[in-house]
Amino acid sequence: MQHSSLGGREMYAELRSPNVHEPHNLAEFTNTIISYKDNATSLWAGGTYIMSQKDFYPSKSANVEIISLQNIEELKHFQRNDRFAEFGSMVSLSKIQSVGALLLPKVLIKTIDKTATTTIRNRITIGGCLCTPSFRTPLASTLMLLDANVEVRYLKKRMHSKWLGISRIYDKNGGLALLPNALLSRIRIPIQQFDYQYFNAAGSPLREANTSVSLAAVAKMEQSSISTGKMIITIPNKGFCQSRDIDNIFSSLQFPCDEGHLSSFFSYIITYIRENLGEIDQLQEVRLKGMLSEMINELNQKSLSV
Ligand SMILES: Cc1cc2nc3c(=O)[nH]c(=O)nc-3n(C[C@H](O)[C@H](O)[C@H](O)COP(=O)(O)OP(=O)(O)OC[C@H]3O[C@@H](n4cnc5c(N)ncnc54)[C@H](O)[C@@H]3O)c2cc1C
Known part of the structure; x- marks a missing residue:
């Protein structure tokens, strides 16, 4: 590998940094997506899956465009009523565990308990867990079992948003079937009693x-x-x-x-x-x-x- 010298420090000349966008609300997110039109970007939620991918960063080919969802306040909201609990897609699994322990179906809390470790659950977001592209997650299954719905925002001439049954974001083999640059923004979980x-x-x-x-x-x-x-x-x-x-x-x-x-x-x-x-x-x-x-x-x- 070629090296270049910079201020006495050695740097890997071929490594590239991605461009990172940090919208503060959904309106700014929409503007960023519109500016990319047909070019796919990478949405960054907790980053736990993205960073675990071989050669993601630093890398010779890391010239991707990243849109970080970290600062979008609307995606961190939680609300509930008698019929359902609703989470923004950037709510972490730990947060869902703590606010939902007495409210949400136990099967969901058990699923979260069995996902990764406490430290990693602080970073994993519910949206990232449902949109992990290369394998099917147990959390997605449990939310299907509970008939959860998701809100998806996607660009088609203009920005649209619609609510779907969660199974509709996957194809028949369970692969993620969202349009490029589509954002999963909210997840609504019915409150139900089971024996x-x-x-x-x-x-x-x-x-x-x-x-x-x-x-x-x-x-x-x-x-x-x-x-x-x-x-x-x-x-x-x-x-x-x-x-x-x-x-x-x-x-x-x-x-x-x-x-x-x-x-x-x-x-x-x-x-x-x-x-x-x-x-x-x-x-x-x-x-x-x-x-x-x-x-x-x-x-x-x-x-x-x-
Ligand atoms: C040590 C370790 C242990 C793990 N153990 C488990 C486990 O036990 N069970 C398990 O299921 N997973 C496990 N994972 C995998 C990983 O954490 C999950 O895939 C995780 O849910 C990703 O969530 P995230 O918020 O970090 O998403 P990110 O890594 O930021 O993103 C994951 C993918 O989803 C896309 N994305 C994120 N948010 C959205 C959104 N709102 N709308 C559209 N697309 C979006 C991103 O572009 C990316 O492609 C583990 C990971 C690590 C590092």
Whole structure:
């Protein structure tokens, strides 16, 4: 690598710095995006994913245009009423944990608890977690399970904004399907009561996407059976597995549920995943089986204590 000398210090001559824009509100953000028109920029939220990418910075090719979302006040708001809680996309996961502990569904709080570490959760934003491009995050799954909606702002001649069901920002393989430069600005989470909520995750979706897996489920129960049950499986390297058929089987289970029923339920899920998302790693399969069996055990115990 070539070096040049600068004031006695050695510098890497070929390294480039990105241009960083720091809008202070959504109006300034819109002006910045309009000035770039069709050229893609990189939105910077907490930066935890961006900085973990190999050669992102410093780099010989880091001549990207970055728009930092850090100073946009509107994206840091939180509000709630009886029906929903609404977070700006720049609210950190730690903040959601602290303000939502008594308010939000437990399955969401458990999902956040299992995401990265306390220090990193201080930086990770809910918007960044939903817009991570190269793998599917458990948080996105849990918010789909809870029927969350998101507000997206995008440029098409002029700036538009619209509310969508969260699953609509992903394609059928769970890949992010936002337009270039689109901004996810708010997330609205319905406040709901469930009799049972489950979440567990194994492996890091960032570092071991092809062996990591997570399972989230919610259910309303009547004595020893489920009246409505829903579940979603995150396979970070393949997609989200959510199916009405799986939910129907889940809802028709009688508790206590024996090994035979558990085993055929698991086989159904694995066949569904293979047919719709493709083959998954053996470790993902083993981990998923462990989680499903843990969940059914909890439901068995719950049914016996009614
Ligand atoms: C040590 C470590 C451990 C981790 N562990 C986990 C884990 O357990 N589970 C997990 O899911 N992830 C994990 N991650 C991955 C990472 O933290 C997530 O992808 C994170 O959610 C990114 O959030 P961020 O706010 O830092 O986003 P950034 O890194 O700033 O951005 C992520 C992507 O989203 C885009 N983006 C950000 N905000 C918006 C917005 N509002 N609108 C449109 N696009 C936007 C950015 O352009 C970028 O492409 C880990 C990361 C690290 C470094």
